[in-house]
Amino acid sequence: MSLKKIYENQPDKFSFDDNNLKLAVKILEKYPAKNKKSAVMPLLYLAQKQNQNWIPLAAIKYIAKFLSVPYINVYEIATFYTMYNLSPVGKYFVQVCTTSPCLLRGAEKITSICKQKISPKQQELEDGKICSWTEVECLGACVNGPVIQINEDYYEDLDEKNTIKIIDSLLNDKPLKSGSYRNRKSTAPESNRNLNGEKNA
Numbered sequence: 385m386s387l388k389k390i391y392e393n394q395p396d397k398f399s400f401d402d403n404n405l406k407l408a409v410k411i412l413e414k415y416p417a418k419n420k421k422s423a424v425m426p427l428l429y430l431a432q433k434q435n436q437n438w439i440p441l442a443a444i445k446y447i448a449k450f451l452s453v454p455y456i457n458v459y460e461i462a463t464f465y466t467m468y469n470l471s472p473v474g475k476y477f478v479q480v481c482t483t484s485p486c487l488l489r490g491a492e493k494i495t496s497i498c499k500q501k502i503s504p505k506q507q508e509l510e511d512g513k514i515c516s517w518t519e520v521e522c523l524g525a526c527v528n529g530p531v532i533q534i535n536e537d538y539y540e541d542l543d544e545k546n547t548i549k550i551i552d553s554l555l556n557d558k559p560l561k562s563g564s565y566r567n568r569k570s571t572a573p574e575s576n577r578n579l580n581g582e583k584n585a
């Protein structure tokens with residue numbers, strides 16, 4: 385992500401709300417006092433959740449103060465890991481896996497739908513500012529490809545038709561259910577069959 389993009393649209397202030405403050409204190413209790421800086425990743429995650437899926441620079445400063453560590457220590461972690469979003473991604477952030485197994489199963493069609501329906505460019509909010517998308521490497525659910533991750537949920541076994549329905553549901557702020565779109569249970573074979581193709585009892 386470009387630095388320019390990171391420095392746009394920044395709020396001046398950030399602090400944890402009451403609920404997250406309690407959670408942050410609980411997280412700190414898991415670490416010895418001398419190692420409390422190790423709590424930086426869960427705290428960044430809390431900040432991202434509180435702030436519509438992205439972490440403003442003010443939150444990085446706030447967490448640095450909260451942990452009594454230099455700002456740069458938190459900044460370098462927030463900018464290193466791709467699961468931390470440092471610019472607005474919308475209420476629904478669609479991450480499309482484009483690694484080989486998903487590509488072989490049609491991930492390119494899914495990125496085309498995102499380009500048409502959300503934005504021609506990755507990491508850019510659509511007009512309603514509710515949704516953005518990006519390509520990512522393997523989401524670890526290859527056997528259910530093609531796969532997209534929307535916020536914390538996986539949508540699996542997709543094709544063009546159901547991807548269009550899913551993206552439309554996000555744009556209408558009524559997200560469809562997550563999981564397999566071929567009615568598979570986790571990674572089990574379809575139609576309640578076992579690995580030999582026989583029907584389970």
Ligand code: FES
Pocket residue numbers: 481482483484485486487521522523524525526527529530531
């Ligand atoms: S290749 Fe897409 S989830 Fe692994």
